[in-house]
Amino acid sequence: ESGTGKELVAAAIHNQSKRSSKKYVAFNCAGQSESLFEDQLFGHVRGAFTGADRDREGVFEYANGGTLFLDEIGDMPLTMQAKLLRVLETGDVVRLGQNNDRATDVRFVSATNQNLKALCENGEFREDLYFRINGAEINVPPLRQRREDIPLLVNHALGKFSVDMDRVRPTITEPAMLRLVAYDWPGNVRELMNVVQRMAVMTSGDVLDIAQVPDEIRSSDSDDSYSVGSLAGIGLDKLEKEAIRQTLAMTGGNREQTSNLLGIGERTLYRKLKEYGIK
Template structure:
């Protein structure tokens, strides 16, 4: 067996006993563990009670499409397995359809064992790589939160808990929040933890798109549907079949398009522009908006029936200013990320800088914070990150730098009568208020040690 392919548990399903034995022996010789069954009921029994990395199944057994039933059962019971279809030449179109339904690939009879081994190795490597990525994400989640969504604040913890609960289902999700809060990241995280994770996550930003462009993007067109349509084009719904479609800024969608979207969501049927043929799609919809959709419904700018259709569960992402205790975690994470990208040592982050970052209102939310951290890491070279590395507008807003002054003309300790110790004292008060007096939690919010916080409490006379 190739040293790059790990040992796998394989279920071989074929009603021709000798043929099944040949395939299994060929796979056993390269180190895999094979279980053989010869009919659909026994295959279902094994899939219900066993755990497999790969299923190799004949397409036609006692029933003409028994292999498709095996595929469906595998998708239902084996969260991370792949399926390879074995088919006679005449069943190739059905096998190709099975790939669209979730099969990894197919192989034609008579079987070439070398081809079978190579195909199985590719499928197995895909399975184990996905498991490694899942393990890595879980380790990241243990430290940061969920799928790289960083935060330990009560609001973020509650949101993550809801995400974990709804991800495995097919319920539509409406994500609300200000621009820059990370709505697409949340949508991607839900998809990654759903049963559709092997299929496409297809995003589309509806903002600024005319009705005609949006209709073409969503539903596609056939050749000759309009001037310039020189070939067929698959729309986002068809491309996302069996996966997830993410419509960002759905509140900006024109009213006529809202009606067409509602019709597809209710029927599961898509018709390309210029066509009569109906295509059936199975798509989970996740929508996002920074607008108040209830107000837009009252104003007649958004359909009430569509609003209730897309709002199966509503997830609200708090603005960064509403979860200031998460800012040190975010800063640390992105400092490490950008330092690694630049192949330079990870710089230390000063306490004074963390305090100023916590105090800032962040109108651009996490997106703005990421840009600021990236700029600081670049500007600081290999030194530690200090307030002097902040953009001028943030230093001015914090009171450390008058808007008309340059960094070289103003000292760090005074700005317009506001001293750094006053800023620091206020930050500590805020952290203690948010944490209900819990020193350990307040220290984490501020990005300092508990002993440092205790010293500063004594220094400033705070209780």
């Protein structure tokens, strides 16, 4: 799905690699014209076309030694796919208006929200390029399927926005965090980041409480515990298991806080975790 945080994953790969001291460059393939596409990827030399009054390196050269992330690679035109395949196989780029190869060395990471296998079957994506880029695949599920990531993302966003706004990093209360964890986030990480930024901007204090959570999220019935109709026919054991799982996610795995929020003792929580196979 769109907005699941694929670029965050790509940046994390770069930051944890031996190339972390070098550049991380992200480029979105969606909505690019073919002529602009080639220029952006491979660059040009002076006089290559009208208005090219100086040499310009493309993103492959700019990211040399580091990591290049191409987002929405499924939107790349077929003619550009052939040129990209050559660069990935040789490491050499040719600027527009020039014949000489220029050697590059980048870690290449790509992402898409499309089914590349289906595109290959329909002749919309080169099969040889698909096999070339499919060395290691990471599936980034929608945020509603990995609610345990929400507290981490919220705290990351609060730290980032606090630096951007040059203010003290606010804390967030447990009820507010629980409401964020319970929401389904149809816009995924992108929507979550925007909501956290709005909450941080709209408060003048240093604590974010349930009052700062936007109305559309506070009034959402996405969480089963707030929707009577959605509870019909669901076994109590399943409801209890889900309540424990989501509360653990909200507290970042803190079992003492989880037991307090659920109103049960820690020994009871440990027994339930073992019973339901929750780790």
